[in-house]
Amino acid sequence: xxxxxxxxxxxxxxxxxxxxxxxxxxxxxxxxxxxxxxxxxxxxxxxxxxxxxxxxxxxxxxxxxxxxxxxxxxxxxxxxxxxxxxxxxxxxxxxxxxxxxxxxxxxxxxxxxxxxxxxxxxxxxxxxxxxxxxxxxxxxxxxxxxxxxxxxxxxxxxxxxxxxxxxxxxxxxxxxxxxxxxxxxxxxxxxxxxxxxxxxxxxxxxxxxxxxxxxxxxxxxxxxxxxxxxxxxxxxxxxxxxxxxxxxxxxxxxxxxxxxxxxxxxxxxxxxxxxxxxxxxxxxxxxxxxxxxxxxxxxxxxxxxxxxxxxxxxxxxxxxxxxxxxxxxxxxxxxxxxxxxxxxxxxxxxxxxx
Amino acid sequence: xxxxxxxxxxxxxxxxxxxxxxxxxxxxxxxxxxxxxxxxxxxxxxxxxxxxxxxxxxxxxxxxxxxxxxxxxxxxxxxxxxxxxxxxxxxxxxxxxxxxxxxxxxxxxxxxxxxxxxxxxxxxxxxxxxxxxxxxxxxxxxxxxxxxxxxxxxxxxxxxxxxxxxxxxxxxxxxxxxxxxxxxxxxxxxxxxxxxxxxxxxxxxxxxxxxxxxxxxxxxxxxxxxxxxxxxxxxxxxxxxxxxxxxxxxxxxxxxxxxxxxxxxxxxxxxxxxxxxxxxxxxxxxxxxxxxxxxxxxxxxxxxxxxxxxxxxxxxxxxxxxxxxxxxxxxxxxxxxxxx
Numbered sequence: 001x002x003x004x005x006x007x008x009x010x011x012x013x014x015x016x017x018x019x020x021x022x023x024x025x026x027x028x029x030x031x032x033x034x035x036x037x038x039x040x041x042x043x044x045x046x047x048x049x050x051x052x053x054x055x056x057x058x059x060x061x062x063x064x065x066x067x068x069x070x071x072x073x074x075x076x077x078x079x080x081x082x083x084x085x086x087x088x089x090x091x092x093x094x095x096x097x098x099x100x101x102x103x104x105x106x107x108x109x110x111x112x113x114x115x116x117x118x119x120x121x122x123x124x125x126x127x128x129x130x131x132x133x134x135x136x137x138x139x140x141x142x143x144x145x146x147x148x149x150x151x152x153x154x155x156x157x158x159x160x161x162x163x164x165x166x167x168x169x170x171x172x173x174x175x176x177x178x179x180x181x182x183x184x185x186x187x188x189x190x191x192x193x194x195x196x197x198x199x200x201x202x203x204x205x206x207x208x209x210x211x212x213x214x215x216x217x218x219x220x221x222x223x224x225x226x227x228x229x230x231x232x233x234x235x236x237x238x239x240x241x242x243x244x245x246x247x248x249x250x251x252x253x254x255x256x257x258x259x260x261x262x263x264x265x266x267x268x269x270x271x272x273x274x275x276x277x278x279x280x281x282x283x284x285x286x287x288x289x290x291x292x293x294x295x296x297x298x299x300x301x302x303x304x305x306x307x308x309x310x311x312x313x314x315x316x317x318x319x320x321x322x323x324x325x326x327x328x329x330x331x332x333x334x335x336x337x338x339x340x341x342x343x344x345x346x347x348x349x350x351x352x353x354x
Numbered sequence: 355x356x357x358x359x360x361x362x363x364x365x366x367x368x369x370x371x372x373x374x375x376x377x378x379x380x381x382x383x384x385x386x387x388x389x390x391x392x393x394x395x396x397x398x399x400x401x402x403x404x405x406x407x408x409x410x411x412x413x414x415x416x417x418x419x420x421x422x423x424x425x426x427x428x429x430x431x432x433x434x435x436x437x438x439x440x441x442x443x444x445x446x447x448x449x450x451x452x453x454x455x456x457x458x459x460x461x462x463x464x465x466x467x468x469x470x471x472x473x474x475x476x477x478x479x480x481x482x483x484x485x486x487x488x489x490x491x492x493x494x495x496x497x498x499x500x501x502x503x504x505x506x507x508x509x510x511x512x513x514x515x516x517x518x519x520x521x522x523x524x525x526x527x528x529x530x531x532x533x534x535x536x537x538x539x540x541x542x543x544x545x546x547x548x549x550x551x552x553x554x555x556x557x558x559x560x561x562x563x564x565x566x567x568x569x570x571x572x573x574x575x576x577x578x579x580x581x582x583x584x585x586x587x588x589x590x591x592x593x594x595x596x597x598x599x600x601x602x603x604x605x606x607x608x609x610x611x612x613x614x615x616x617x618x619x620x621x622x623x624x625x626x627x628x629x630x631x632x633x634x635x636x637x638x639x640x641x642x643x644x645x646x647x648x649x650x651x652x653x654x655x656x657x658x659x660x661x662x663x664x665x666x667x668x669x670x671x672x673x674x675x676x677x678x679x680x681x682x683x684x685x686x687x688x689x690x691x692x693x694x
Contacts, residue, residue, distance in 0.1 A: 194471065196471035196472045196586075197471055197477070214588075214589065215588070215591075216588040216589070216590055216596040217588070218588060219586065219588075251591045252591060
C-alpha cells in the first residue's frame with residue numbers, strides 16, 4: 001500500500017485527540033507484565049512533551065476481562081466506569097487517556113450505550129451515587145495512549161536518539177504492527193485510520209524510520225480473545241490463532257512486532273515460547289523468536305532510554321537482536337539488575353528458543 | 355408546440371428525448387459533460403445476449419443524429435422555478451430555459467469500491483472493479499495482472515456496495531449478478547486455462563435469459579459459484595491476493611489465493627440526481643434515489659407537477675429496463691402535455 005493510500009484512509013477517520021491535560025487510567029496486564037511501558041509513557045508525556053497527565057493511585061481495573069468473560073454484569077461494569085469518570089471529574093480533568101485497549105473499548109462501548117440508551121446513564125448515576133456518593137461527567141475526549149503518542153510522533157522524532165534503521169545495512173527495519181481488536185474493530189471512527197488499515201502504529205514506525213510489514217494476516221486477532229485463553233480447554237484455539245499470524249508474517253523476516261494492546265503484546269510474546277516447545281519452531285533468525293514490544297517501549301528506545309529501564313528483560317522473547325540492529329548500547333550484565341543495583345536471579349533459559 | 359427539457363444525456367435521456375420529439379414536442383436535452391451516451395460508452399458487451407455495446411452506441415447515435423431535438427452539452431442546471439404553469443431553468447452559464455415539462459434522467463453513479471477498505475481496491479495492484487474490467491475488455495488488450503502475467507485464478511465478488519450495511523446501501527443493484535456471469539464467461543473465453551470463482555450471497559437472475567446465461571456459465575465455461583461473502587482481501591508476498599470468505603453451503607471458512615480480483619460494484623444515486631432533488635424539491639426514497647409518485651401507477655411521475663423521471667435516477671436498472679422506462683416516461687409526459 002502506498003503512503004498516499006494510507007493517508008487517504010486515515011483522512012476518512014479524523015479522530016480528535018486531546019492535546020493536553022489527561023487523566024490516565026492504567027492497564028491491568030500492561031502494568032503487571034510490562035511495567036516499564038506505563039512508566040516510560042508518563043516520562044515521555046511529562047519530560048519530553050511537557051504535558052500535564054495525572055496518574056491516580058485510587059482508580060481501579062475497568063473489569064473488562066471479567067465483563068468479556070461473562071463474570072461481571074453490564075450494570076456492574078457501567079458503575080465501575082462511572083467511578084473512574086467520577087475520579088477524573090473530581091481531579092478537574094476532562095480528557096481520558098487509556099493505557100489498555102480492552103479498557104479503551106469498554107469506555108467507548110459504555111459511552112456509546114449512554115448516548116443511545118440515556119436510561120442506562122441515569123441508572124449508572126444512581127448506582128454510583130448509592131455505592132460511593134460520587135457524581136461524574138462523561139469525558140470530553142477519550143484517547144488510547146497510543147493515540148497520544150501518534151499525535152506527538154513528530155515531536156518524539158525530533159528528540160530521537162535512534163531511528164528504526166538497521167545500523168549495519170542502513171536499511172529500514174521491518175516492523176509488524178499489531179492493533180488490538182478492541183481498538184477500532186468495534187468503533188472504527190474511534191481509531192486512527194479506522195478498522196481495516198489502522199495507522200496509529202504504522203505512522204509512528206514510518207516517521208521514526210522503520211518500514212511496516214503488510215502481511216496477509218495483519219488484521220487477525222493475536223489469539224487472546226478472552227474466552228479462548230481464559231477457558232483452559234480453548235487454549236488450543238488461542239495459540240493456533242497466534243501461530244497463524246506468525247506463519248503469515250514469517251516470509252517478510254520482521255525484525256520486531258509492535259502492539260498497542262497489552263494483551264496482544266503478552267500473547268504474541270509468550271506464545272512464541274509455547275510454539276517452540278510444542279513444535280520446535282521459532283520465527284526469528286537463528287532459533288530466536290521475533291521480539292514483541294509495546295509502542296511505549298519502542299518510543300522509549302527511539303528516545304534513547306535504557307532498555308532495562310524500559311523493562312525489556314520482562315519479555316519472553318529476548319530483545320537483544322533488535323537492540324543490536326538499532327545500534328543501541330546496553331550492558332548485558334545489567335539485564336537482571338534491580339533498581340537497587342543488586343542482581344536478581346535470572347529466569348531459566350529454555351532450550352527451545354534462544 | 356409544447357416544450358420539454360430532458361436533464362441527462364445517457365440512455366434514458368436520449369430515449370425519452372427521441373420519443374418525445376417523435377410525438378412532435380419541442381425537446382432540449384441537457385448534458386453536463388461534453389459527450390452523449392453516458393456510462394454505456396465504457397461497456398464492451400451487453401447481457402444477456404452478449405451483443406456488442408457498440409450496437410447500443412450506434413442506436414443512441416442514430417437517435418441523436420436523426421432525432422428532432424436539440425442537445426446542449428457541458429451544461430448543468432443551477433436553479434429551477436415555476437410560474438404560470440411553466441418551469442424556468444437557469445443553467446450554470448446563466449442561460450434561462452422556459453419549458454412546459456422537465457424529465458430528470460440523471461442516472462446513477464458507480465459505487466466507489468475503495469469505501470470497502472477490506473477489499474483492497476486502490477490499495478492492492480490486482481484488485482479491479484467490474485467497470486475497470488469492462489474498459490479493459492473494450493480496449494482489446496490481453497487481460498493480465500499488473501506485473502504482466504496471465505491470471506491463472508480469478509475471483510469475482512458480487513454485491514460490492516449493494517445489500518451491505520457497512521456501505522449504507524441496503525438495496526440490490528440488480529444488474530451486478532448478471533454482469534458477473536457475463537464477465538466470467540468473457541474471461542473464460544479469453545483465458546480458457548484460468549480458474550474462475552464467483553462469490554455471491556444470492557444469484558438474482560430476474561431478467562429474461564439471465565438464468566440461461568448462468569447455466570451456460572456453469573456448464574460450458576466451468577465457472578465455480580461459491581455462496582459466501584468475502585470478508586477481506588490481503589496481499590501475499592508474491593503479490594497474489596489472499597481472499598477469505600465463508601462457503602455457506604458447506605458451512606466452512608475458505609481461503610484462496612487469486613491472481614486477479616474483480617469487484618462487482620453496484621449503483622448509487624448520482625451527484626446530478628441528488629442535485630436535481632435539491633434544485634427541484636424532489637423527494638428521495640430511503641435508498642437515496644428519486645421517489646416516484648406511486649410505485650405501481652405513477653412510475654415516472656413525481657410530486658411536482660410537470661416534472662417526470664426516467665431511468666436509473668429512480669433506482670438501479672438494466673439497459674433494457676431503462677429503455678422501457680424512458681419510453682413510458684415519454685408517454686406520461688406526452689399525456690400530460692395534451693392536457694395543458
